Amino acid sequence: MARQWRLIFFGEYRNKTIPLTQAHEPNWLMRGPVALLALLSIGIWFSINPLSAHGSWFFQILPALEEVSFWWLAPVSIGLVLLGGWIGFRMTEPRTDSIFVQLSLSYGFLDVVYYYFVISPTRKLAIVLSRTDKRILDGLVNGVGVSTVVLAHLARVLDRSVVDGVVNGAAWLASQLGRMTRSVQNGQVQSYITAAVVGLLLVLWWIL
Amino acid sequence: MILSLLIFLPLLGSLVLALLPESQAVRFRWIALVVTLAEVVLAGAAYVTFDASARGYQLLEQADWITLPLGSLGIASIDYLVGVDGISLPLVVLSAVVMLVGVISSWTLTHRLKAYYSLYLLLTGTIMGCFVALDFFLFFLFFEFMLLPMYFLIGLWGGPRREYASIKFFLYTLLGSLLILLVMIGLYLSVMDPVSTAVAAGLVADPSAVTDDIVRTLQTYLQNGQLSSAQIVHTFDMRYLADGSNYLPDAFLNPAAEPIILGLPARMLAFWAVFIGFAIKLPIVPVHTWLPDAHVEAPTPVSVVLAGVLLKIGGYGFLRIVWDFFPDGAAEYAQVLGGLGVLSIVYGGLNALAQTDLKKMIAYSSVSHMGFVLLGVASLTAEGINGAIYQMVSHGVLSAMLFLIVGVLYDRTHDRRIDSYRGLMQPMPRYTTLTIIAFFASLGLPGFSGFVGELFTLMGGFQSSWLPGWMTAIATTGILLAAAYFLWTLQRMFFGSTWVRPFESPSGPTAVLTDLTAREKLMLIPLGLMALLLGLFPNLIFNLTSTTVGQWLVKFSVE
Numbered sequence: 001m002a003r004q005w006r007l008i009f010f011g012e013y014r015n016k017t018i019p020l021t022q023a024h025e026p027n028w029l030m031r032g033p034v035a036l037l038a039l040l041s042i043g044i045w046f047s048i049n050p051l052s053a054h055g056s057w058f059f060q061i062l063p064a065l066e067e068v069s070f071w072w073l074a075p076v077s078i079g080l081v082l083l084g085g086w087i088g089f090r091m092t093e094p095r096t097d098s099i100f101v102q103l104s105l106s107y108g109f110l111d112v113v114y115y116y117f118v119i120s121p122t123r124k125l126a127i128v129l130s131r132t133d134k135r136i137l138d139g140l141v142n143g144v145g146v147s148t149v150v151l152a153h154l155a156r157v158l159d160r161s162v163v164d165g166v167v168n169g170a171a172w173l174a175s176q177l178g179r180m181t182r183s184v185q186n187g188q189v190q191s192y193i194t195a196a197v198v199g200l201l202l203v204l205w206w207i208l
Numbered sequence: 209m210i211l212s213l214l215i216f217l218p219l220l221g222s223l224v225l226a227l228l229p230e231s232q233a234v235r236f237r238w239i240a241l242v243v244t245l246a247e248v249v250l251a252g253a254a255y256v257t258f259d260a261s262a263r264g265y266q267l268l269e270q271a272d273w274i275t276l277p278l279g280s281l282g283i284a285s286i287d288y289l290v291g292v293d294g295i296s297l298p299l300v301v302l303s304a305v306v307m308l309v310g311v312i313s314s315w316t317l318t319h320r321l322k323a324y325y326s327l328y329l330l331l332t333g334t335i336m337g338c339f340v341a342l343d344f345f346l347f348f349l350f351f352e353f354m355l356l357p358m359y360f361l362i363g364l365w366g367g368p369r370r371e372y373a374s375i376k377f378f379l380y381t382l383l384g385s386l387l388i389l390l391v392m393i394g395l396y397l398s399v400m401d402p403v404s405t406a407v408a409a410g411l412v413a414d415p416s417a418v419t420d421d422i423v424r425t426l427q428t429y430l431q432n433g434q435l436s437s438a439q440i441v442h443t444f445d446m447r448y449l450a451d452g453s454n455y456l457p458d459a460f461l462n463p464a465a466e467p468i469i470l471g472l473p474a475r476m477l478a479f480w481a482v483f484i485g486f487a488i489k490l491p492i493v494p495v496h497t498w499l500p501d502a503h504v505e506a507p508t509p510v511s512v513v514l515a516g517v518l519l520k521i522g523g524y525g526f527l528r529i530v531w532d533f534f535p536d537g538a539a540e541y542a543q544v545l546g547g548l549g550v551l552s553i554v555y556g557g558l559n560a561l562a563q564t565d566l567k568k569m570i571a572y573s574s575v576s577h578m579g580f581v582l583l584g585v586a587s588l589t590a591e592g593i594n595g596a597i598y599q600m601v602s603h604g605v606l607s608a609m610l611f612l613i614v615g616v617l618y619d620r621t622h623d624r625r626i627d628s629y630r631g632l633m634q635p636m637p638r639y640t641t642l643t644i645i646a647f648f649a650s651l652g653l654p655g656f657s658g659f660v661g662e663l664f665t666l667m668g669g670f671q672s673s674w675l676p677g678w679m680t681a682i683a684t685t686g687i688l689l690a691a692a693y694f695l696w697t698l699q700r701m702f703f704g705s706t707w708v709r710p711f712e713s714p715s716g717p718t719a720v721l722t723d724l725t726a727r728e729k730l731m732l733i734p735l736g737l738m739a740l741l742l743g744l745f746p747n748l749i750f751n752l753t754s755t756t757v758g759q760w761l762v763k764f765s766v767e
Binding site: 122125126127129130133145 | 498
């Protein structure tokens with residue numbers, strides 16, 4: 001804060017985009033609340049003695065149950081504030097190539113780490129899964145669909161050539177048989193007698 | 209009377225529309241609007257009449273439908289039986305609202321209006337039938353019949369690949385139905401209706417005289433084999449299918465008998481069959497691939513109905529049928545089921561992140577959000593189950609809103625690719641505001657309904673003694689992923705300087721990108737308000753569900 005204070009209010013005017021002539025005091029609409037807040041942030045409103053808050057109105061209304069006092073706490077913290085302020089005010093412009101400055105500027109490179117180790121892998125995984133979903137899972141579903149259609153075509157071929165083939169074959173066989181036996185029934189008495197005698201002989205031979 | 213009207217009013221409307229001449233085309237949508245508006249009023253009446261503190265089913269209506277003496281095989285009985293409880297009533301109200309919004313969203317449609325609205329009302333009736341039917345046969349009838357209007361609504365009014373998407377949707381769901389049908393027949397053969405059996409066995413003169421004592425006596429007779437098989441009345445009544453004491457001692461699906469098929473007890477096999485049947489509908493990874501295609505190809509109103517209502521039938525089936533009839537299976541496989549829920553949450557979320565099509569992204573986000581429903585149900589805790597029902601209602605409202613949002617953009621440019629747009633906020637501020645509300649509500653911002661649903665299902669998961677804690681811990685990444693894909697989309701499409709793919713709009717973005725019309729606001733604003741209302745007053749749902757869920761869970765506390 002001390003460094004901010006020095007950089008903004010001390011030294012040469014540095015802002016190149018807005019000339020010095022345009023810089024002006026804020027109006028009371030802004031100045032009033034800020035002044036009020038500044039006034040109220042002074043320590044005496046809380047406790048007149050900066051080193052001990054024992055007399056504070058706060059503890060009169062809400063008395064602390066356990067009285068554990070570290071007498072050194074207030075002086076040490078005030079001392080630390082003063083030391084920090086002094087360092088900040090005296091600090092020279094740091095070198096931008098220093099590793100601490102770089103770390104601080106890029107939030108300790110955490111964003112980079114998150115990007116490469118969390119965001120990027122998640123996005124890649126998402127794309128891979130989306131492809132898997134489309135190709136493998138949906139491919140499986142479509143594969144089942146396609147193979148059902150192929151099976152249907154096979155069944156059609158089977159039905160036509162084998163199942164129907166048996167039916168047609170039976171019809172064909174019947175007609176062939178009919179054609180063969182038709183030639184026997186030729187109306188000649190001689191051939192009928194010959195067939196009857198041959199038949200009789202065959203029966204006799206089979207019986208004997 | 210209310211429930212029958214809920215089913216038959218739209219069916220009648222569908223018939224009237226089909227009979228009206230084509231010259232009356234201007235009236236079709238008004239008829240559909242009036243009918244769906246009446247449905248909202250009827251559902252509201254059911255909500256008001258319902259006594260949330262009472263146990264069991266309410267608004268019951270029963271009529272004999274099919275009674276068939278089968279000689280020594282007993283008596284077959286199918287009833288027209290409808291009723292609601294805390295599980296189905298919230299979904300009935302949700303359906304009525306979403307179907308009304310769907311009609312308003314269909315207003316811009318210009319071709320084949322008669323067929324469209326007739327099928328739409330047919331769909332409305334069958335959906336209502338599904339949620340209120342208490343006879344498994346009746347439920348299955350509506351469940352199957354729902355496919356028909358849906359097939360045509362996607363196949364005739366859909367996008368370029370509509371034929372593929374519609375047949376895929378149809379076959380997928382039909383496969384699921386087939387599994388459900390098998391189990392339904394198995395259950396039917398295994399269960400007796402104690403009330404009708406008491407009459408058939410001559411214990412009482414008529415069904416109204418049957419008391420709980422007589423039912424218990426009869427169940428004892430049944431278990432001791434004192435009833436002849438000719439006296440047993442087989443039933444599809446869900447109230448009796450859910451009661452283990454009604455199972456015939458030597459029956460196929462009796463928990464005690466347990467014949468082994470394919471190395472699994474028959475009941476476990478039946479459990480998985482009926483689970484897969486409904487998991488396809490919800491959908492659960494890996495049987496979800498019909499959903500992105502169906503959503504992308506379906507016209508906006510059909511997407512709204514599909515995501516808003518149809519998916520919920522899967523979750524409803526879990527609670528009403530899968531878990532209730534097979535509590536042993538649900539307990540045995542609780543970890544696998546919870547794992548499938550978590551898989552859906554994470555897998556769906558990652559897939560949504562990778563999509564370049566806005567509608568497909570929202571379709572995959574549905575997969576992710578439905579995973580929470582399965583996780584909640586599988587947790588077998590009061591928080592989980594109440595949360596799952598709540599999540600279904602919340603997702604019904606929000607997914608309807610999200611698909612309408614895609615529809616608004618698609619109507620203007622016929623392009624849904626996310627990278628075709630930038631800086632939509634400038635020309636379409638109201639549209640952007642409502643999109644932001646829908647996105648934030650979906651990703652689970654406290655104050656909106658999405659948050660409550662996810663919170664309670666996750667709480668259920670963590671409290672569950674059936675699921676390990678790490679499983680639910682993984683599920684929470686689903687919320688993170690949701691934030692990633694919704695906010696990334698918001699950033700890419702709505703922020704920055706305005707730009708639209710020049711091919712889509714040669715005259716510049718402002719020419720096509722007009723802000724919301726009054727009709728679009730009429731759909732989106734009430735849905736946004738509903739999401740807010742449900743988020744601020746979750747008891748609107750929990751008051752309805754908690755008694756039923758408590759009673760429902762009794763089975764699982766005994767085991």
